[in-house]
Amino acid sequence: MNATDDALTILRTRSLSGVLEREIEKAILGGEIPPGKRVNENLLATRFGTSRGPVREALRALEGLGLVELIPNRGVFIRQPAVEEAIEIYDVRTVLFGLAGKLLAARITDAEIARLKGYLEQMEAAARSRDFDRYYPLNLAFHEFIIDACGNATLAAQYRGLVKKLHLFRARSLVQGGGLEVSNLEHREMVEAVTARDPERAQRAHSDHVARAKARLLAAYQKAEAQAPRLTN
Amino acid sequence: MNATDDALTILRTRSLSGVLEREIEKAILGGEIPPGKRVNENLLATRFGTSRGPVREALRALEGLGLVELIPNRGVFIRQPAVEEAIEIYDVRTVLFGLAGKLLAARITDAEIARLKGYLEQMEAAARSRDFDRYYPLNLAFHEFIIDACGNATLAAQYRGLVKKLHLFRARSLVQGGGLEVSNLEHREMVEAVTARDPERAQRAHSDHVARAKARLLAAYQKAEAQAPRLTN
DNA sequence: CAACTGAAAACTGTCAACAGTTTGCAAAGC
DNA sequence: GCTTTGCAAACTGTTGACAGTTTTCAGTTG
Structure with a gap:
């Protein structure tokens, strides 16, 4: 342009x-x-x-x-989403991101595979050195890339809307909960699945990734709730 | 109220x-x-x-x-969605409706099961007598009920938005394509799956239902396109 | 001293008017 | 006859003002 x-x-x-x-x-x-x-x-x-x-x-x-x-x-x-709404959003995100993985696996180009692997390596490097400030934007770009490259603009729009709403969740700081290494293992499986151009495997890998993020959030939330109950109101 | x-x-x-x-x-x-x-x-x-x-x-x-x-x-x-967008919407609807089925199977009450079976019987009766005018609103209510009863308001809102957009699709008359009986077989499997309270089976049944509707639409569309190509512009 | 009352201030909902752009059309030029 | 040019009408974008509602708060009452 x-x-x-x-x-x-x-x-x-x-x-x-x-x-x-x-x-x-x-x-x-x-x-x-x-x-x-x-x-x-x-x-x-x-x-x-x-x-x-x-x-x-x-x-x-x-x-x-x-x-x-x-x-x-x-x-x-x-708006101020309650935990219940955050859970709802995660459930919807799970299937949307799974669909993105499935679609991506069916249409991904070699150049795109290379780019995904590039993100992955950088993220693994950042995780090894515990450099969260470098990890976070990479993680964001990685997910954005998948959503864009899957080729379904309707899906992308809906997904982005959900992520924005999640930003309003009061305990969104907990969203980061969960180790970098754990998350990266899931990223690796996602990339391997789309590299193999296996839609079903990619769908499972992508939706599992979000489902596990939801589980991590819930665990962190319940722990925080036990420590400071007022957060939950 | x-x-x-x-x-x-x-x-x-x-x-x-x-x-x-x-x-x-x-x-x-x-x-x-x-x-x-x-x-x-x-x-x-x-x-x-x-x-x-x-x-x-x-x-x-x-x-x-x-x-x-x-x-x-x-x-x-x-707005005037092209076929490509209609396809995108169907793909997203597929996973959303699948999720609705999964969630519903995990929380459905006996009363709700009875209601679903009521819809099913009425639809089957309407299908047998080829009474499309009676079948159509029942079909709509049946799907609405599932979306509402699944308990995820975020999902419901997104799903309804997609359905509205589909209404603008120029060839939306083709959306009805596909026999009433075929569709009802799928409905029966959906109801049986949630009655068995089997989330995985319900998810598969519900997403397959939309995926097949998409296939029927595409087939009808390509047939119509061959007959009157100007429709596709 | 706490609860209630009423008026003033603040703010939202709606409107009518004005400025700037686009569109439609008719006249002029090739 | 066809394109181009310029004007006028139509329409959108924005504004400031007014009406009605909600909120705030000081004064009053029990």
């Missing part, structure tokens, strides 16, 4: 409310506006130098994404 | 743009505004006796649902 294309894309996808939607989403996911809190339309409008109209439109779009909740005459509130 | 509750719910969920969203969605899914066509904000505003503000908000919400597309300075257009 060259500079002209880029400018055109910007012009085509601009529209104040579209930009606002992304900015507000960033503010929400970045934790700038804490979950449960009401969003003040006037504040946002003055902050971005616009009127309330576009802000309201952006908020309605975010409501569709499930990031905020709209209560008539009271305003929009940042 | 009594009358007071009902009134409260209405009051709480009203808000002009919320009502508009549902009304406009109805107009779109009902085919009143044909796919590909631009939606005129002024027309909608005068039709519902409001100003353009709430209409725009409702349209932004519908954009999030994937029913319309927003092109800056040109307006919103009813």
Whole structure:
């Protein structure tokens, strides 16, 4: 994509409310506006130098994404998923990611295999040196790559929406729970399955990976709950 | 839910743009505004006796649902999924419905089993007498019941969104393709699997059902394409 | 001192108007 | 006759203002 294309894309996808939607989403996911809190339309409008109209439109779009909740005459509130919802999301993610693995195994190119293996090696290196700051973005890119390369845009959109909602989960710090090495063993099996171009095996490997992440989260959560029960309310 | 509750719910969920969203969605899914066509904000505003503000908000919400597309300075257009997207949707639906079956098998009550069997018998009766007009709403209710009873609201929301998008598929009349009897055999296996409270079997039965529906759609589509190629553009 | 009451402030819901862009159409030029 | 150009109508994007509701808080009462 060259500079002209880029400018055109910007012009085509601009529209104040579209930009606002992304900015507000960033503010929400970045934790700038804490979950449960009401969003003040006037504040946002003055902050971005616009009127309330576009802000309201952006908020309605975010409501569709499930990031905020709209209560008539009271305003929009940042959603705050309970554990139960986080579990629901993990269950859905499990089958979606499994499908991504299955589809990927059926269509992956040699170049893509090489790239996956590259991620894997880097992650294993980072895990060996316990370098979590290097591991985390690699892990993210690895999963993003699979979701994109599977070739199903509908799946990718749904998956991304779920991950965003999970970011609002109050105990999301626990999501990281579970050792780097354990996770990497699962990653290796995923890569081997798609390398073998075995859809069924890949589906199992990919969904098992998310299912185990769910189990790790639950374990960490129940442990945290036992230590500080107020976290669960 | 009594009358007071009902009134409260209405009051709480009203808000002009919320009502508009549902009304406009109805107009779109009902085919009143044909796919590909631009939606005129002024027309909608005068039709519902409001100003353009709430209409725009409702349209932004519908954009999030994937029913319309927003092109800056040109307006919103009813989305028109290509075959490729319909296929994507069916693939995602396959795993989602499979998950619904799995979850349902693990939690279904005797009363719910009885209800499912009731649907099944009525559908079989309708199929025997080739009464499609009676079969169709039963089939819909049967699937809705499974999605609701599985206990995963996230799954249900995603599933419903996909079904709505499928309604915009130009050749959606083909979705019905496939005999009533064939479909009912699959329904019977689904019900038997959840009755046996066997999650794995139920998951397989439920996802196979959608996967076969996808195959039937594809076969019908390719047949229609051969007869009238312009349909595919 | 705690609970209640009522008015003021803050905020959301809606509207009508204005600015800027796109689209449709008719006249001019080749 | 066909393309091009320029204008006018239609429509979208955005704004500021007003109406109605909720929230806050000081004053009052038991």
